[in-house]
Amino acid sequence: LFGMVFQVLTIRPLLDQEGALFSTMAVTLGAAILFQNGALRLWGEQFQSVPYYIQGELVLDWFRLPYQRLLILGGALLALAVTGAFLKFSRTGRAIRAVSQDPEAAAILGVPAATVQTLTFGLGVALAAIAAGLLAPIYSVNPWMGVALNLKAFVVVILGGLGSFGGAIAAGFILGVVESLGVYFTSAEWQEVISFAVLILVILVRPWGLFGRPQS
Numbered sequence: 227l228f229g230m231v232f233q234v235l236t237i238r239p240l241l242d243q244e245g246a247l248f249s250t251m252a253v254t255l256g257a258a259i260l261f262q263n264g265a266l267r268l269w270g271e272q273f274q275s276v277p278y279y280i281q282g283e284l285v286l287d288w289f290r291l292p293y294q295r296l297l298i299l300g301g302a303l304l305a306l307a308v309t310g311a312f313l314k315f316s317r318t319g320r321a322i323r324a325v326s327q328d329p330e331a332a333a334i335l336g337v338p339a340a341t342v343q344t345l346t347f348g349l350g351v352a353l354a355a356i357a358a359g360l361l362a363p364i365y366s367v368n369p370w371m372g373v374a375l376n377l378k379a380f381v382v383v384i385l386g387g388l389g390s391f392g393g394a395i396a397a398g399f400i401l402g403v404v405e406s407l408g409v410y411f412t413s414a415e416w417q418e419v420i421s422f423a424v425l426i427l428v429i430l431v432r433p434w435g436l437f438g439r440p441q442s
Contacts, residue, residue, distance in 0.1 A: 233347035272368075275366055298364070325346075358372070381421050385436060386436060388438060393435060
């Protein structure tokens with residue numbers, strides 16, 4: 227609901243104006259800075275820890291994996307499955323896909339494009355909230371906890387291809403494996419460097435993403 231209200235008040239008025247892509251990016255970036263500093267003002271800069279929802283770990287010989295990370299994996303897969311089924315089989319999901327491909331044509335055919343865009347923004351915020359709840363025990367809670375994850379999300383979207391739902395899923399797994407191997411052979415300090423190195427390489431070689439399609 228918060229995401230939908232935010233979209234109506236700040237983003238919707240900009241969509242029909244010239245340079246809407248840049249202006250909407252600027253507004254959301256400014257809002258992120260505002261929310262971060264608001265949280266800093268309200269709760270301070272102290273990092274807060276959240277206990278694991280599930281204690282213990284899975285031990286298989288040399289392999290150890292906390293149950294909390296298994297919960298994250300299960301929650302992510304469930305959220306992806308539900309979202310994918312919603313987009314593919316529901317009437318609203320088909321409307322979202324139509325508006326994403328061509329909002330003017332969808333509006334001509336009777337799809338309320340503005341309402342669909344607002345709903346889509348709200349669903350995106352809801353998915354981000356689910357991710358934040360699952361990851362809170364892994365990452366310390368602080369006003370800037372989403373910055374690094376936003377950068378990773380940006381890399382995943384570009385890597386998978388804009389508009390490709392399946393591509394984003396595959397790109398997330400690919401980036402995770404590449405980062406893990408990179409950290410294993412180097413150190414944790416190189417994790418972000420590896421992410422952006424992959425992003426730069428993909429942009430140079432295949433700017434439409436690994437699973438996207440070049441536009442004519």
